[in-house]
Amino acid sequence: PAAVGRHAGYLRALKEAGLDADPLLHKIGDGHESGGFENALALMTGPQPPTAIFCANDRTAWGSYQALAQLGLSIPRDVSLVGFDNQETLAPHLRPGLTTLELPFLEMGRRAIELLLAGAERDGSTEYFECPLVERHSVAAPPKTTISP
Secondary structure (H helix, E strand, O other), X not given: OHHHHHHHHHHHHHHHOOOOOOHHHOOOOOOOHHHHHHHHHHHHOOOOOOOEEEOOOHHHHHHHHHHHXXXXXXXXXXXXXXXXXXXOOOHHHOOOOOEEEEOOHHHHHHHHHHHHHXXXXXXXXXXXXXXXXXXXXXXXXXXXXXXXX
């Protein structure tokens, strides 16, 4: 459900910005550093490298950092990068610090206990929580490009 929801949010954000989703810019990863590395390499060596990458978790973003460094690209000067999870042992320690969305674990845990204490039945329903943006230094305005006549 998390991967599906994050992808749906990505598509909704593009639509709200008036942009069409480009299937060539969407890579399905394995949720691990190695997948982020491979997918970032594929994106950045493709025909139209993006100016920003959104990773569905911070481990994938960590792999993307490594791929961008290998290619000699600077975060955020050349490419902005955003993760998801705000893993305390990872996101603030990347250089530059990773801008990421934070999972509200405390609120999620409280809600789970409330449901258990209320005797809620397992009905397969889903509840959504706001995931605040934790701004660090991995995002900047897109690089300026010069258009030749």
